[in-house]
Amino acid sequence: MNLDDLDIKQLDAFAAVMSAGSITAAARVLNRSQPTISRAIQDLENNIGFLLLSRNGPRIAPTSQGVLFHSEVERFLSGLRHIKERADAIAFGEPQPFEIASIPAFTATIAPFALARIPPGRLPRKIFLHTMMAENVVQAVSSGTAELGISSLPLDHPGVDVHWIGSAACVAVVSDSDPLVRRRRIRLIDLQDRPLIATSNPFRLRPRIDAAFRAAGLAPFSAIDTNASVSAVAAARAGMGVAVIDPVTAYGMPVDGAVVRPLDVQIPFHFGVISRSATPLAPVLAEFSDHLRQVARDTLPDFIEHDVSEMEALLRGVFGTVSQDAC
Structure with missing residues (x-):
């Protein structure tokens, strides 16, 4: 595959087809003609050397390779959108956009309240708050896709630094x-x-x-x-x-x-806040982390904060015994 042959419009067309479910619907979303979308997909397949869609008359379905490739395309296009947002912020002298990756338990509850405690002038115009499964949160942070992550334990990954742990x-x-x-x-x-x-x-x-x-x-x-x-x-x-x-x-x-x-x-x-290893945390994200800890303390009746050095002991106890309470 020659990377020079890849075209953003081809990737956009493929992503739209995967999202909308058909070439007709993708053409409507992108405000382009159906033949243009079909040609873009075919050209993309020729460039990468494998089929992305199986075709049965008017019906299409992603191939197994197409499903795998789609996740890479989404990551790439998301990165381009982030670059544009950051470029706009630089041009206007505004706070830089940031991305937070989090398990659903926090994106639907505590995280928005922690963000709301930050004065508006300190927040960028664009914040990316993405819901992911725990394993994907760690991957997003270790790869640098997200600046901060909120995940359940285990968080024992060489590519991340753990800021605090709660339970x-x-x-x-x-x-x-x-x-x-x-x-x-x-x-x-x-x-x-x-x-x-x-x-x-x-x-x-x-x-x-x-x-x-x-x-x-x-x-x-x-x-x-x-x-x-x-x-x-x-x-x-x-x-x-x-x-x-x-x-x-x-x-x-x-x-x-x-x-x-x-x-x-x-x-x-058990849950914790992480960032990419050996990467300085922006002050606004450090502030968010502190607010997140406080909102968790205010929300959870039996919240306990653990020292990061307790990580190994907590992990050993994950499959251990449980303690009985009175009814």
């Missing part, structure tokens, strides 16, 4: 019509015969939830597995089961019709 106990969320709302604290044994709703990532929070049930000699029925706690809250609100989720989502985004209750065991949810 709070997971909670149960039930519909406000559920009899369990009468309890001040929900016991795990109360969930034995109830459908369980929880996140499914096997390398993050889910192993600790499963370990807590095993330690109690229980094997609940897992009704719904999801990749975002906000979806678990919605399912619990609809009466589809009891959600056991991180406290950030539960306390940071109250939902009418859903009630939060502490559990009778401590299932810790």
Whole structure:
């Protein structure tokens, strides 16, 4: 592949097709003709040496290579947009735009409130607040795509510096019509015969939830597995089961019709703020990090801040035992 042959309009056309789902819709989005979009995709395929779309008459579908290439194209086009925003800020002598990568628990709750505490004059005209899975947050920060990241543990990555670590106990969320709302604290044994709703990532929070049930000699029925706690809250609100989720989502985004209750065991949810290793943090981002810590302290009833030196001990305890609380 000759990189000199790549054309931004070709990449835009491909990204639009992948987003809109068809060449016709992409042409409408880009205000270009359908034949122009088709030709741009074909020229791009010729330049890179493999098919991006499989064609069956008027129907198209991305190839496996096209799906992989699309993620690279999105990253490249996003980088170009960021360059333009930064160039505009330099031209007008304004604060530089920045990107924050965060797990959904924080982008939907605490992060916006922390940003709101920064005086408007210190903030750039453009802020990129991107929601990602934890593994992608670490990758975005270590590669320099994002200046700051908010993620759950583990964060043991050579490409990032950890600024601070916090933790709070997971909670149960039930519909406000559920009899369990009468309890001040929900016991795990109360969930034995109830459908369980929880996140499914096997390398993050889910192993600790499963370990807590095993330690109690229980094997609940897992009704719904999801990749975002906000979806678990919605399912619990609809009466589809009891959600056991991180406290950030539960306390940071109250939902009418859903009630939060502490559990009778401590299932810790660990999280931290990271930046690219050996890269100075802009003062406004350092300020945001401090506000984030304070909002977390104000929002989470049992927030604990850990010294960064405790990282290894916290990681060793991720799959360890849980402690019992009184009901």
